[in-house]
Amino acid sequence: MIRKFVGAVLAALAAMAGFWLMVAPFALGTQPEGATWNSATTTEFFTGLGVAAVGLAGAAAFAAAIHAELAARGLVTVRERQREPEPAAPQTSSAELAALLAPLVEALREDLDATDRERRQNGSTTLVASEDKR
Secondary structure, eight states, X not given: OHHHHHHHHHHHHHHHHHHHHHHHHHHTTOSOTTSOOOHHXXXXXXXXXXXXXXXXXXXXHHXXXXXXXXXXXXXXXXXXXXXXXXXXOOOOOHHHHHHHHHHHHHHHHHHHHHHHHHHHHHTOOOHHHHHHHO
C-alpha cells in the first residue's frame, strides 16, 4: 500500500514537472511574447507535454490501484451503478396509430399533388417521366 501511495505522489510530481516545462519558456521570458516559437521553446513545451501526460496517466493508474486495494480490504464500499429503468413505450393499437397518421398522410398527398400540377403547368418533366418515354 505504501509503495502505491509513493508511486502516486511521484507520478503527480512528474506531472507537475511536465507542466512546469511547458510553462517555463513563457514564465522565465526566454520566449519573446508574440514571436514564433524558437527550437528551445518547442523542445521544452513538447517534452513537458509528454512528461505531464505520462505523469497524469501514472497518477490515475496508482489511484485506481489504491482504490482497488482499499476495496479488497473492505475499507471502501463499491457501489453498483443503478440504471434507471427506461420508461415503457405507450401501447397504441394500429387503429389509434392510423388515426394519428391520417392527417399527415393527407397533407403529404395534397403537397405532392400540388407539386405535380405545378410541374405540368411549367412543362417540366421528372426523371421518371423521361425514362418512361424511352
